[in-house]
Amino acid sequence: MVVDILQGVISVFILLGFAPLFAGLINxxxxxxxxxxxxxxxxxxxDLKKLFKKETINASTASFISRISPIINFITFIIAAAMLPVGFWKxxxxxNGDIILFAYILGLSRFFQILAAMDIGSSFEGMGAAREATFALFAEPxxxxxxGxxxxxSGYTSLFDIYHSIELNNISYEVFIVICSISVFMLAVTECSRMPVDDPNTHLELTMIHEVMILDNSGIxxxxxxxSSYIKLFIYAVLEISFFYPFSQKSYLIGILIFMVGAFVLSFSLAVVETITSRYKMKNIPLYLLFATAIGILNLLIYTFTK
Known part of the structure:
Protein backbone atom coordinates (compact mmCIF):
# COMPACT_ATOMS: atom_id res chain seq x y z
CA MET A 1 0.00 0.00 0.00
CA VAL A 2 2.72 2.46 0.98
CA VAL A 3 4.75 1.50 -2.08
CA ASP A 4 1.74 2.10 -4.36
CA ILE A 5 1.18 5.56 -2.86
CA LEU A 6 4.87 6.41 -3.19
CA GLN A 7 4.89 5.32 -6.84
CA GLY A 8 1.78 7.40 -7.52
CA VAL A 9 3.33 10.48 -5.91
CA ILE A 10 6.50 10.00 -7.98
CA SER A 11 4.36 9.84 -11.16
CA VAL A 12 2.65 13.13 -10.27
CA PHE A 13 5.97 14.88 -9.65
CA ILE A 14 7.32 13.56 -12.95
CA LEU A 15 4.29 14.98 -14.75
CA LEU A 16 4.62 18.34 -12.98
CA GLY A 17 8.30 18.49 -13.90
CA PHE A 18 7.89 17.59 -17.56
CA ALA A 19 4.81 19.74 -18.26
CA PRO A 20 6.71 23.04 -18.82
CA LEU A 21 9.36 21.18 -20.80
CA PHE A 22 6.73 19.85 -23.22
CA ALA A 23 5.39 23.37 -23.78
CA GLY A 24 8.94 24.63 -24.35
CA LEU A 25 9.54 21.87 -26.90
CA ILE A 26 6.47 22.94 -28.87
CA ASN A 27 7.57 26.59 -28.85
CA ASP A 47 9.20 32.38 -17.08
CA LEU A 48 7.66 30.59 -14.11
CA LYS A 49 10.63 31.50 -11.93
CA LYS A 50 10.28 35.16 -12.93
CA LEU A 51 6.54 35.20 -12.20
CA PHE A 52 7.06 33.50 -8.84
CA LYS A 53 9.32 36.35 -7.72
CA LYS A 54 6.95 39.14 -8.80
CA GLU A 55 4.50 40.92 -6.56
CA THR A 56 0.84 39.92 -6.76
CA ILE A 57 -1.48 42.87 -7.35
CA ASN A 58 -5.24 42.39 -7.28
CA ALA A 59 -7.80 44.69 -8.88
CA SER A 60 -9.65 46.98 -6.48
CA THR A 61 -12.96 45.45 -7.64
CA ALA A 62 -11.83 41.86 -7.08
CA SER A 63 -13.36 39.74 -4.31
CA PHE A 64 -12.10 36.58 -2.63
CA ILE A 65 -13.07 34.63 -5.77
CA SER A 66 -10.17 36.15 -7.68
CA ARG A 67 -7.80 35.20 -4.86
CA ILE A 68 -8.82 31.56 -4.47
CA SER A 69 -9.38 30.78 -8.15
CA PRO A 70 -5.67 30.41 -9.12
CA ILE A 71 -5.09 28.05 -6.18
CA ILE A 72 -8.17 25.94 -6.93
CA ASN A 73 -7.22 25.92 -10.62
CA PHE A 74 -3.75 24.60 -9.80
CA ILE A 75 -4.99 22.00 -7.31
CA THR A 76 -7.58 20.60 -9.72
CA PHE A 77 -4.91 19.98 -12.35
CA ILE A 78 -2.69 18.24 -9.79
CA ILE A 79 -5.64 15.97 -8.93
CA ALA A 80 -6.24 15.32 -12.65
CA ALA A 81 -2.54 14.52 -13.11
CA ALA A 82 -2.77 12.07 -10.21
CA MET A 83 -5.44 10.15 -12.15
CA LEU A 84 -3.49 9.76 -15.38
CA PRO A 85 -2.63 6.25 -16.64
CA VAL A 86 1.06 7.04 -16.96
CA GLY A 87 3.77 4.70 -15.75
CA PHE A 88 3.86 0.98 -15.08
CA TRP A 89 1.90 1.22 -11.84
CA LYS A 90 -1.54 2.44 -10.86
CA ASN A 96 -14.14 2.46 -10.93
CA GLY A 97 -15.87 5.45 -12.47
CA ASP A 98 -12.93 7.85 -12.11
CA ILE A 99 -13.39 8.81 -15.77
CA ILE A 100 -16.37 10.94 -14.66
CA LEU A 101 -14.38 12.58 -11.85
CA PHE A 102 -11.54 13.29 -14.28
CA ALA A 103 -13.82 15.07 -16.75
CA TYR A 104 -15.52 17.19 -14.13
CA ILE A 105 -12.44 18.02 -12.09
CA LEU A 106 -11.21 19.72 -15.26
CA GLY A 107 -14.62 21.35 -15.57
CA LEU A 108 -14.28 22.65 -11.99
CA SER A 109 -11.06 24.46 -12.88
CA ARG A 110 -12.81 26.09 -15.84
CA PHE A 111 -15.75 27.09 -13.65
CA PHE A 112 -13.58 28.97 -11.14
CA GLN A 113 -11.49 30.58 -13.87
CA ILE A 114 -14.65 31.90 -15.52
CA LEU A 115 -15.91 33.14 -12.15
CA ALA A 116 -12.62 34.93 -11.49
CA ALA A 117 -12.69 36.58 -14.92
CA MET A 118 -16.21 37.87 -14.29
CA ASP A 119 -15.34 38.87 -10.71
CA ILE A 120 -12.96 41.58 -11.94
CA GLY A 121 -15.88 43.46 -13.46
CA SER A 122 -14.14 44.02 -16.79
CA SER A 123 -16.26 43.66 -19.91
CA PHE A 124 -13.09 42.55 -21.72
CA GLU A 125 -12.53 39.59 -19.40
CA GLY A 126 -16.25 38.89 -19.31
CA MET A 127 -16.13 38.49 -23.07
CA GLY A 128 -13.39 35.87 -22.75
CA ALA A 129 -15.33 34.10 -19.99
CA ALA A 130 -18.45 33.95 -22.18
CA ARG A 131 -16.45 32.46 -25.04
CA GLU A 132 -14.81 29.90 -22.75
CA ALA A 133 -18.19 28.80 -21.36
CA THR A 134 -19.73 28.56 -24.84
CA PHE A 135 -16.97 26.47 -26.36
CA ALA A 136 -16.81 24.21 -23.28
CA LEU A 137 -20.41 23.25 -24.05
CA PHE A 138 -19.22 21.79 -27.35
CA ALA A 139 -15.89 20.41 -26.09
CA GLU A 140 -17.03 18.16 -23.23
CA PRO A 141 -19.02 15.71 -25.43
CA GLY A 148 -16.04 7.02 -23.19
CA SER A 154 -13.68 -2.47 -22.88
CA GLY A 155 -16.21 -2.52 -20.06
CA TYR A 156 -13.95 -0.51 -17.73
CA THR A 157 -14.73 2.87 -16.16
CA SER A 158 -11.31 3.69 -14.72
CA LEU A 159 -8.79 5.62 -16.83
CA PHE A 160 -6.01 3.23 -15.85
CA ASP A 161 -8.02 0.15 -16.80
CA ILE A 162 -9.40 1.75 -19.97
CA TYR A 163 -5.97 2.58 -21.36
CA HIS A 164 -4.37 -0.65 -20.21
CA SER A 165 -7.13 -2.61 -21.95
CA ILE A 166 -5.96 -1.26 -25.34
CA GLU A 167 -4.31 -3.95 -27.41
CA LEU A 168 -3.38 -3.07 -30.98
CA ASN A 169 -3.75 -6.58 -32.31
CA ASN A 170 -6.38 -6.28 -35.07
CA ILE A 171 -6.87 -3.79 -37.88
CA SER A 172 -10.41 -2.69 -37.02
CA TYR A 173 -9.46 -1.86 -33.42
CA GLU A 174 -6.30 -0.08 -34.59
CA VAL A 175 -8.37 2.14 -36.91
CA PHE A 176 -10.79 2.77 -34.04
CA ILE A 177 -7.97 3.87 -31.73
CA VAL A 178 -6.35 6.10 -34.38
CA ILE A 179 -9.63 7.93 -35.00
CA CYS A 180 -10.15 8.30 -31.24
CA SER A 181 -6.70 9.85 -31.03
CA ILE A 182 -7.65 12.37 -33.74
CA SER A 183 -10.73 13.41 -31.74
CA VAL A 184 -8.67 13.83 -28.56
CA PHE A 185 -6.09 15.85 -30.51
CA MET A 186 -8.84 18.24 -31.61
CA LEU A 187 -10.10 18.37 -28.03
CA ALA A 188 -6.61 19.16 -26.71
CA VAL A 189 -6.23 22.01 -29.21
CA THR A 190 -9.51 23.49 -27.95
CA GLU A 191 -9.12 22.93 -24.23
CA CYS A 192 -5.53 24.17 -24.16
CA SER A 193 -6.33 27.28 -26.23
CA ARG A 194 -4.06 26.42 -29.13
CA MET A 195 -4.31 27.30 -32.79
CA PRO A 196 -6.59 27.27 -34.77
CA VAL A 197 -9.14 27.69 -31.93
CA ASP A 198 -7.17 30.26 -29.94
CA ASP A 199 -3.73 31.82 -30.17
CA PRO A 200 -1.73 31.51 -26.92
CA ASN A 201 0.64 34.27 -28.03
CA THR A 202 -1.80 37.01 -28.98
CA HIS A 203 -3.34 39.90 -27.08
CA LEU A 204 -5.72 41.02 -29.80
CA GLU A 205 -9.22 41.58 -28.44
CA LEU A 206 -11.08 39.88 -31.28
CA THR A 207 -9.12 36.64 -31.08
CA MET A 208 -8.61 36.05 -27.37
CA ILE A 209 -10.33 33.41 -25.25
CA HIS A 210 -8.09 32.06 -22.51
CA GLU A 211 -5.47 34.80 -22.29
CA VAL A 212 -8.06 37.55 -21.88
CA MET A 213 -9.40 35.89 -18.71
CA ILE A 214 -6.08 36.24 -16.88
CA LEU A 215 -4.98 39.69 -18.06
CA ASP A 216 -5.49 41.25 -14.62
CA ASN A 217 -3.47 38.61 -12.80
CA SER A 218 0.14 38.98 -11.76
CA GLY A 219 2.80 37.48 -9.53
CA ILE A 220 1.92 34.19 -7.82
CA SER A 228 -1.73 25.09 -14.71
CA SER A 229 -1.89 25.68 -18.46
CA TYR A 230 1.36 23.74 -18.93
CA ILE A 231 0.03 20.86 -16.80
CA LYS A 232 -3.26 20.84 -18.71
CA LEU A 233 -1.46 20.64 -22.05
CA PHE A 234 0.70 17.77 -20.82
CA ILE A 235 -2.34 15.96 -19.39
CA TYR A 236 -3.90 15.87 -22.84
CA ALA A 237 -0.55 14.89 -24.31
CA VAL A 238 -0.40 11.87 -21.97
CA LEU A 239 -3.98 10.91 -22.88
CA GLU A 240 -3.06 11.12 -26.56
CA ILE A 241 0.22 9.20 -26.32
CA SER A 242 -1.32 6.50 -24.11
CA PHE A 243 -3.54 5.43 -27.01
CA PHE A 244 -0.46 3.80 -28.50
CA TYR A 245 0.17 1.36 -25.70
CA PRO A 246 3.43 2.66 -24.18
CA PHE A 247 3.01 1.52 -20.58
CA SER A 248 1.43 -1.84 -21.25
CA GLN A 249 4.68 -3.17 -22.69
CA LYS A 250 6.52 -5.93 -20.87
CA SER A 251 9.76 -4.01 -21.23
CA TYR A 252 10.10 -0.75 -19.29
CA LEU A 253 12.70 0.47 -21.77
CA ILE A 254 10.39 -0.05 -24.77
CA GLY A 255 7.49 1.62 -22.97
CA ILE A 256 9.55 4.69 -22.06
CA LEU A 257 10.96 4.86 -25.59
CA ILE A 258 7.45 4.74 -27.11
CA PHE A 259 6.32 7.49 -24.74
CA MET A 260 9.29 9.75 -25.58
CA VAL A 261 8.85 9.24 -29.33
CA GLY A 262 5.11 9.85 -28.96
CA ALA A 263 5.73 13.07 -27.01
CA PHE A 264 8.12 14.34 -29.68
CA VAL A 265 5.75 13.45 -32.53
CA LEU A 266 2.81 15.07 -30.75
CA SER A 267 4.77 18.24 -29.98
CA PHE A 268 5.89 18.41 -33.61
CA SER A 269 2.30 17.90 -34.80
CA LEU A 270 1.06 20.72 -32.58
CA ALA A 271 3.88 22.95 -33.80
CA VAL A 272 3.04 22.20 -37.45
CA VAL A 273 -0.68 22.84 -36.91
CA GLU A 274 0.00 26.13 -35.17
CA THR A 275 2.46 27.18 -37.90
CA ILE A 276 0.42 26.40 -41.01
CA THR A 277 -3.10 27.24 -39.80
CA SER A 278 -4.70 30.58 -39.10
CA ARG A 279 -7.09 31.47 -36.31
CA TYR A 280 -10.67 30.39 -37.02
CA LYS A 281 -13.49 32.88 -36.93
CA MET A 282 -15.48 32.64 -33.71
CA LYS A 283 -18.58 31.44 -35.54
CA ASN A 284 -16.63 28.51 -37.04
CA ILE A 285 -15.25 27.11 -33.77
CA PRO A 286 -18.52 25.35 -32.75
CA LEU A 287 -18.56 23.68 -36.18
CA TYR A 288 -14.99 22.51 -35.62
CA LEU A 289 -15.95 21.02 -32.25
CA LEU A 290 -19.12 19.43 -33.59
CA PHE A 291 -17.00 17.80 -36.28
CA ALA A 292 -14.74 16.28 -33.62
CA THR A 293 -17.82 15.04 -31.72
CA ALA A 294 -19.26 13.53 -34.90
CA ILE A 295 -16.00 11.68 -35.53
CA GLY A 296 -16.22 10.11 -32.07
CA ILE A 297 -19.86 9.06 -32.49
CA LEU A 298 -19.42 7.64 -35.99
CA ASN A 299 -16.23 5.86 -34.97
CA LEU A 300 -18.02 4.10 -32.13
CA LEU A 301 -21.00 3.15 -34.33
CA ILE A 302 -18.83 1.87 -37.17
CA TYR A 303 -16.64 -0.21 -34.88
CA THR A 304 -19.63 -1.61 -32.97
CA PHE A 305 -21.44 -2.78 -36.10
CA THR A 306 -18.42 -4.03 -38.04
CA LYS A 307 -16.34 -5.83 -35.43
Missing part, protein backbone atom coordinates in the same frame (compact mmCIF):
# COMPACT_ATOMS: atom_id res chain seq x y z
CA UNK A 28 11.07 25.63 -29.97
CA UNK A 29 9.76 23.58 -32.87
CA UNK A 30 7.40 26.37 -33.91
CA UNK A 31 10.37 28.72 -34.01
CA UNK A 32 12.39 26.29 -36.13
CA UNK A 33 9.51 25.83 -38.57
CA UNK A 34 9.31 29.58 -39.11
CA UNK A 35 13.05 30.01 -39.61
CA UNK A 36 13.85 31.45 -36.18
CA UNK A 37 16.22 30.26 -33.45
CA UNK A 38 13.57 30.71 -30.79
CA UNK A 39 13.75 30.62 -27.01
CA UNK A 40 15.44 27.65 -25.32
CA UNK A 41 13.35 24.59 -24.51
CA UNK A 42 13.63 25.44 -20.79
CA UNK A 43 12.20 28.95 -21.29
CA UNK A 44 8.86 28.07 -19.56
CA UNK A 45 10.82 27.26 -16.39
CA UNK A 46 12.55 30.65 -16.57
CA UNK A 91 -1.97 6.19 -10.52
CA UNK A 92 -2.33 7.82 -7.13
CA UNK A 93 -6.10 8.19 -7.65
CA UNK A 94 -7.75 5.26 -9.39
CA UNK A 95 -11.17 3.67 -8.90
CA UNK A 142 -15.83 15.02 -27.40
CA UNK A 143 -14.22 13.54 -24.29
CA UNK A 144 -17.17 11.26 -23.53
CA UNK A 145 -17.56 10.10 -27.13
CA UNK A 146 -13.87 9.21 -27.45
CA UNK A 147 -12.49 8.03 -24.10
CA UNK A 149 -16.36 4.89 -26.32
CA UNK A 150 -13.25 2.90 -25.34
CA UNK A 151 -14.76 2.53 -21.87
CA UNK A 152 -17.97 1.22 -23.44
CA UNK A 153 -16.11 -1.33 -25.57
CA UNK A 221 -1.59 34.19 -9.28
CA UNK A 222 -0.27 34.41 -12.83
CA UNK A 223 2.39 31.81 -11.94
CA UNK A 224 -0.33 29.37 -10.87
CA UNK A 225 -2.44 30.03 -13.96
CA UNK A 226 0.53 29.65 -16.29
CA UNK A 227 1.81 26.50 -14.61
Missing amino acids: KQKAKLTGRIGAPVFQPFY PLISF IFFFTI SISFI DLFLYQY
Whole structure:
Protein backbone atom coordinates (compact mmCIF):
# COMPACT_ATOMS: atom_id res chain seq x y z
CA MET A 1 0.00 0.00 0.00
CA VAL A 2 2.72 2.46 0.98
CA VAL A 3 4.75 1.50 -2.08
CA ASP A 4 1.74 2.10 -4.36
CA ILE A 5 1.18 5.56 -2.86
CA LEU A 6 4.87 6.41 -3.19
CA GLN A 7 4.89 5.32 -6.84
CA GLY A 8 1.78 7.40 -7.52
CA VAL A 9 3.33 10.48 -5.91
CA ILE A 10 6.50 10.00 -7.98
CA SER A 11 4.36 9.84 -11.16
CA VAL A 12 2.65 13.13 -10.27
CA PHE A 13 5.97 14.88 -9.65
CA ILE A 14 7.32 13.56 -12.95
CA LEU A 15 4.29 14.98 -14.75
CA LEU A 16 4.62 18.34 -12.98
CA GLY A 17 8.30 18.49 -13.90
CA PHE A 18 7.89 17.59 -17.56
CA ALA A 19 4.81 19.74 -18.26
CA PRO A 20 6.71 23.04 -18.82
CA LEU A 21 9.36 21.18 -20.80
CA PHE A 22 6.73 19.85 -23.22
CA ALA A 23 5.39 23.37 -23.78
CA GLY A 24 8.94 24.63 -24.35
CA LEU A 25 9.54 21.87 -26.90
CA ILE A 26 6.47 22.94 -28.87
CA ASN A 27 7.57 26.59 -28.85
CA LYS A 28 11.07 25.63 -29.97
CA GLN A 29 9.76 23.58 -32.87
CA LYS A 30 7.40 26.37 -33.91
CA ALA A 31 10.37 28.72 -34.01
CA LYS A 32 12.39 26.29 -36.13
CA LEU A 33 9.51 25.83 -38.57
CA THR A 34 9.31 29.58 -39.11
CA GLY A 35 13.05 30.01 -39.61
CA ARG A 36 13.85 31.45 -36.18
CA ILE A 37 16.22 30.26 -33.45
CA GLY A 38 13.57 30.71 -30.79
CA ALA A 39 13.75 30.62 -27.01
CA PRO A 40 15.44 27.65 -25.32
CA VAL A 41 13.35 24.59 -24.51
CA PHE A 42 13.63 25.44 -20.79
CA GLN A 43 12.20 28.95 -21.29
CA PRO A 44 8.86 28.07 -19.56
CA PHE A 45 10.82 27.26 -16.39
CA TYR A 46 12.55 30.65 -16.57
CA ASP A 47 9.20 32.38 -17.08
CA LEU A 48 7.66 30.59 -14.11
CA LYS A 49 10.63 31.50 -11.93
CA LYS A 50 10.28 35.16 -12.93
CA LEU A 51 6.54 35.20 -12.20
CA PHE A 52 7.06 33.50 -8.84
CA LYS A 53 9.32 36.35 -7.72
CA LYS A 54 6.95 39.14 -8.80
CA GLU A 55 4.50 40.92 -6.56
CA THR A 56 0.84 39.92 -6.76
CA ILE A 57 -1.48 42.87 -7.35
CA ASN A 58 -5.24 42.39 -7.28
CA ALA A 59 -7.80 44.69 -8.88
CA SER A 60 -9.65 46.98 -6.48
CA THR A 61 -12.96 45.45 -7.64
CA ALA A 62 -11.83 41.86 -7.08
CA SER A 63 -13.36 39.74 -4.31
CA PHE A 64 -12.10 36.58 -2.63
CA ILE A 65 -13.07 34.63 -5.77
CA SER A 66 -10.17 36.15 -7.68
CA ARG A 67 -7.80 35.20 -4.86
CA ILE A 68 -8.82 31.56 -4.47
CA SER A 69 -9.38 30.78 -8.15
CA PRO A 70 -5.67 30.41 -9.12
CA ILE A 71 -5.09 28.05 -6.18
CA ILE A 72 -8.17 25.94 -6.93
CA ASN A 73 -7.22 25.92 -10.62
CA PHE A 74 -3.75 24.60 -9.80
CA ILE A 75 -4.99 22.00 -7.31
CA THR A 76 -7.58 20.60 -9.72
CA PHE A 77 -4.91 19.98 -12.35
CA ILE A 78 -2.69 18.24 -9.79
CA ILE A 79 -5.64 15.97 -8.93
CA ALA A 80 -6.24 15.32 -12.65
CA ALA A 81 -2.54 14.52 -13.11
CA ALA A 82 -2.77 12.07 -10.21
CA MET A 83 -5.44 10.15 -12.15
CA LEU A 84 -3.49 9.76 -15.38
CA PRO A 85 -2.63 6.25 -16.64
CA VAL A 86 1.06 7.04 -16.96
CA GLY A 87 3.77 4.70 -15.75
CA PHE A 88 3.86 0.98 -15.08
CA TRP A 89 1.90 1.22 -11.84
CA LYS A 90 -1.54 2.44 -10.86
CA PRO A 91 -1.97 6.19 -10.52
CA LEU A 92 -2.33 7.82 -7.13
CA ILE A 93 -6.10 8.19 -7.65
CA SER A 94 -7.75 5.26 -9.39
CA PHE A 95 -11.17 3.67 -8.90
CA ASN A 96 -14.14 2.46 -10.93
CA GLY A 97 -15.87 5.45 -12.47
CA ASP A 98 -12.93 7.85 -12.11
CA ILE A 99 -13.39 8.81 -15.77
CA ILE A 100 -16.37 10.94 -14.66
CA LEU A 101 -14.38 12.58 -11.85
CA PHE A 102 -11.54 13.29 -14.28
CA ALA A 103 -13.82 15.07 -16.75
CA TYR A 104 -15.52 17.19 -14.13
CA ILE A 105 -12.44 18.02 -12.09
CA LEU A 106 -11.21 19.72 -15.26
CA GLY A 107 -14.62 21.35 -15.57
CA LEU A 108 -14.28 22.65 -11.99
CA SER A 109 -11.06 24.46 -12.88
CA ARG A 110 -12.81 26.09 -15.84
CA PHE A 111 -15.75 27.09 -13.65
CA PHE A 112 -13.58 28.97 -11.14
CA GLN A 113 -11.49 30.58 -13.87
CA ILE A 114 -14.65 31.90 -15.52
CA LEU A 115 -15.91 33.14 -12.15
CA ALA A 116 -12.62 34.93 -11.49
CA ALA A 117 -12.69 36.58 -14.92
CA MET A 118 -16.21 37.87 -14.29
CA ASP A 119 -15.34 38.87 -10.71
CA ILE A 120 -12.96 41.58 -11.94
CA GLY A 121 -15.88 43.46 -13.46
CA SER A 122 -14.14 44.02 -16.79
CA SER A 123 -16.26 43.66 -19.91
CA PHE A 124 -13.09 42.55 -21.72
CA GLU A 125 -12.53 39.59 -19.40
CA GLY A 126 -16.25 38.89 -19.31
CA MET A 127 -16.13 38.49 -23.07
CA GLY A 128 -13.39 35.87 -22.75
CA ALA A 129 -15.33 34.10 -19.99
CA ALA A 130 -18.45 33.95 -22.18
CA ARG A 131 -16.45 32.46 -25.04
CA GLU A 132 -14.81 29.90 -22.75
CA ALA A 133 -18.19 28.80 -21.36
CA THR A 134 -19.73 28.56 -24.84
CA PHE A 135 -16.97 26.47 -26.36
CA ALA A 136 -16.81 24.21 -23.28
CA LEU A 137 -20.41 23.25 -24.05
CA PHE A 138 -19.22 21.79 -27.35
CA ALA A 139 -15.89 20.41 -26.09
CA GLU A 140 -17.03 18.16 -23.23
CA PRO A 141 -19.02 15.71 -25.43
CA ILE A 142 -15.83 15.02 -27.40
CA PHE A 143 -14.22 13.54 -24.29
CA PHE A 144 -17.17 11.26 -23.53
CA PHE A 145 -17.56 10.10 -27.13
CA THR A 146 -13.87 9.21 -27.45
CA ILE A 147 -12.49 8.03 -24.10
CA GLY A 148 -16.04 7.02 -23.19
CA SER A 149 -16.36 4.89 -26.32
CA ILE A 150 -13.25 2.90 -25.34
CA SER A 151 -14.76 2.53 -21.87
CA PHE A 152 -17.97 1.22 -23.44
CA ILE A 153 -16.11 -1.33 -25.57
CA SER A 154 -13.68 -2.47 -22.88
CA GLY A 155 -16.21 -2.52 -20.06
CA TYR A 156 -13.95 -0.51 -17.73
CA THR A 157 -14.73 2.87 -16.16
CA SER A 158 -11.31 3.69 -14.72
CA LEU A 159 -8.79 5.62 -16.83
CA PHE A 160 -6.01 3.23 -15.85
CA ASP A 161 -8.02 0.15 -16.80
CA ILE A 162 -9.40 1.75 -19.97
CA TYR A 163 -5.97 2.58 -21.36
CA HIS A 164 -4.37 -0.65 -20.21
CA SER A 165 -7.13 -2.61 -21.95
CA ILE A 166 -5.96 -1.26 -25.34
CA GLU A 167 -4.31 -3.95 -27.41
CA LEU A 168 -3.38 -3.07 -30.98
CA ASN A 169 -3.75 -6.58 -32.31
CA ASN A 170 -6.38 -6.28 -35.07
CA ILE A 171 -6.87 -3.79 -37.88
CA SER A 172 -10.41 -2.69 -37.02
CA TYR A 173 -9.46 -1.86 -33.42
CA GLU A 174 -6.30 -0.08 -34.59
CA VAL A 175 -8.37 2.14 -36.91
CA PHE A 176 -10.79 2.77 -34.04
CA ILE A 177 -7.97 3.87 -31.73
CA VAL A 178 -6.35 6.10 -34.38
CA ILE A 179 -9.63 7.93 -35.00
CA CYS A 180 -10.15 8.30 -31.24
CA SER A 181 -6.70 9.85 -31.03
CA ILE A 182 -7.65 12.37 -33.74
CA SER A 183 -10.73 13.41 -31.74
CA VAL A 184 -8.67 13.83 -28.56
CA PHE A 185 -6.09 15.85 -30.51
CA MET A 186 -8.84 18.24 -31.61
CA LEU A 187 -10.10 18.37 -28.03
CA ALA A 188 -6.61 19.16 -26.71
CA VAL A 189 -6.23 22.01 -29.21
CA THR A 190 -9.51 23.49 -27.95
CA GLU A 191 -9.12 22.93 -24.23
CA CYS A 192 -5.53 24.17 -24.16
CA SER A 193 -6.33 27.28 -26.23
CA ARG A 194 -4.06 26.42 -29.13
CA MET A 195 -4.31 27.30 -32.79
CA PRO A 196 -6.59 27.27 -34.77
CA VAL A 197 -9.14 27.69 -31.93
CA ASP A 198 -7.17 30.26 -29.94
CA ASP A 199 -3.73 31.82 -30.17
CA PRO A 200 -1.73 31.51 -26.92
CA ASN A 201 0.64 34.27 -28.03
CA THR A 202 -1.80 37.01 -28.98
CA HIS A 203 -3.34 39.90 -27.08
CA LEU A 204 -5.72 41.02 -29.80
CA GLU A 205 -9.22 41.58 -28.44
CA LEU A 206 -11.08 39.88 -31.28
CA THR A 207 -9.12 36.64 -31.08
CA MET A 208 -8.61 36.05 -27.37
CA ILE A 209 -10.33 33.41 -25.25
CA HIS A 210 -8.09 32.06 -22.51
CA GLU A 211 -5.47 34.80 -22.29
CA VAL A 212 -8.06 37.55 -21.88
CA MET A 213 -9.40 35.89 -18.71
CA ILE A 214 -6.08 36.24 -16.88
CA LEU A 215 -4.98 39.69 -18.06
CA ASP A 216 -5.49 41.25 -14.62
CA ASN A 217 -3.47 38.61 -12.80
CA SER A 218 0.14 38.98 -11.76
CA GLY A 219 2.80 37.48 -9.53
CA ILE A 220 1.92 34.19 -7.82
CA ASP A 221 -1.59 34.19 -9.28
CA LEU A 222 -0.27 34.41 -12.83
CA PHE A 223 2.39 31.81 -11.94
CA LEU A 224 -0.33 29.37 -10.87
CA TYR A 225 -2.44 30.03 -13.96
CA GLN A 226 0.53 29.65 -16.29
CA TYR A 227 1.81 26.50 -14.61
CA SER A 228 -1.73 25.09 -14.71
CA SER A 229 -1.89 25.68 -18.46
CA TYR A 230 1.36 23.74 -18.93
CA ILE A 231 0.03 20.86 -16.80
CA LYS A 232 -3.26 20.84 -18.71
CA LEU A 233 -1.46 20.64 -22.05
CA PHE A 234 0.70 17.77 -20.82
CA ILE A 235 -2.34 15.96 -19.39
CA TYR A 236 -3.90 15.87 -22.84
CA ALA A 237 -0.55 14.89 -24.31
CA VAL A 238 -0.40 11.87 -21.97
CA LEU A 239 -3.98 10.91 -22.88
CA GLU A 240 -3.06 11.12 -26.56
CA ILE A 241 0.22 9.20 -26.32
CA SER A 242 -1.32 6.50 -24.11
CA PHE A 243 -3.54 5.43 -27.01
CA PHE A 244 -0.46 3.80 -28.50
CA TYR A 245 0.17 1.36 -25.70
CA PRO A 246 3.43 2.66 -24.18
CA PHE A 247 3.01 1.52 -20.58
CA SER A 248 1.43 -1.84 -21.25
CA GLN A 249 4.68 -3.17 -22.69
CA LYS A 250 6.52 -5.93 -20.87
CA SER A 251 9.76 -4.01 -21.23
CA TYR A 252 10.10 -0.75 -19.29
CA LEU A 253 12.70 0.47 -21.77
CA ILE A 254 10.39 -0.05 -24.77
CA GLY A 255 7.49 1.62 -22.97
CA ILE A 256 9.55 4.69 -22.06
CA LEU A 257 10.96 4.86 -25.59
CA ILE A 258 7.45 4.74 -27.11
CA PHE A 259 6.32 7.49 -24.74
CA MET A 260 9.29 9.75 -25.58
CA VAL A 261 8.85 9.24 -29.33
CA GLY A 262 5.11 9.85 -28.96
CA ALA A 263 5.73 13.07 -27.01
CA PHE A 264 8.12 14.34 -29.68
CA VAL A 265 5.75 13.45 -32.53
CA LEU A 266 2.81 15.07 -30.75
CA SER A 267 4.77 18.24 -29.98
CA PHE A 268 5.89 18.41 -33.61
CA SER A 269 2.30 17.90 -34.80
CA LEU A 270 1.06 20.72 -32.58
CA ALA A 271 3.88 22.95 -33.80
CA VAL A 272 3.04 22.20 -37.45
CA VAL A 273 -0.68 22.84 -36.91
CA GLU A 274 0.00 26.13 -35.17
CA THR A 275 2.46 27.18 -37.90
CA ILE A 276 0.42 26.40 -41.01
CA THR A 277 -3.10 27.24 -39.80
CA SER A 278 -4.70 30.58 -39.10
CA ARG A 279 -7.09 31.47 -36.31
CA TYR A 280 -10.67 30.39 -37.02
CA LYS A 281 -13.49 32.88 -36.93
CA MET A 282 -15.48 32.64 -33.71
CA LYS A 283 -18.58 31.44 -35.54
CA ASN A 284 -16.63 28.51 -37.04
CA ILE A 285 -15.25 27.11 -33.77
CA PRO A 286 -18.52 25.35 -32.75
CA LEU A 287 -18.56 23.68 -36.18
CA TYR A 288 -14.99 22.51 -35.62
CA LEU A 289 -15.95 21.02 -32.25
CA LEU A 290 -19.12 19.43 -33.59
CA PHE A 291 -17.00 17.80 -36.28
CA ALA A 292 -14.74 16.28 -33.62
CA THR A 293 -17.82 15.04 -31.72
CA ALA A 294 -19.26 13.53 -34.90
CA ILE A 295 -16.00 11.68 -35.53
CA GLY A 296 -16.22 10.11 -32.07
CA ILE A 297 -19.86 9.06 -32.49
CA LEU A 298 -19.42 7.64 -35.99
CA ASN A 299 -16.23 5.86 -34.97
CA LEU A 300 -18.02 4.10 -32.13
CA LEU A 301 -21.00 3.15 -34.33
CA ILE A 302 -18.83 1.87 -37.17
CA TYR A 303 -16.64 -0.21 -34.88
CA THR A 304 -19.63 -1.61 -32.97
CA PHE A 305 -21.44 -2.78 -36.10
CA THR A 306 -18.42 -4.03 -38.04
CA LYS A 307 -16.34 -5.83 -35.43
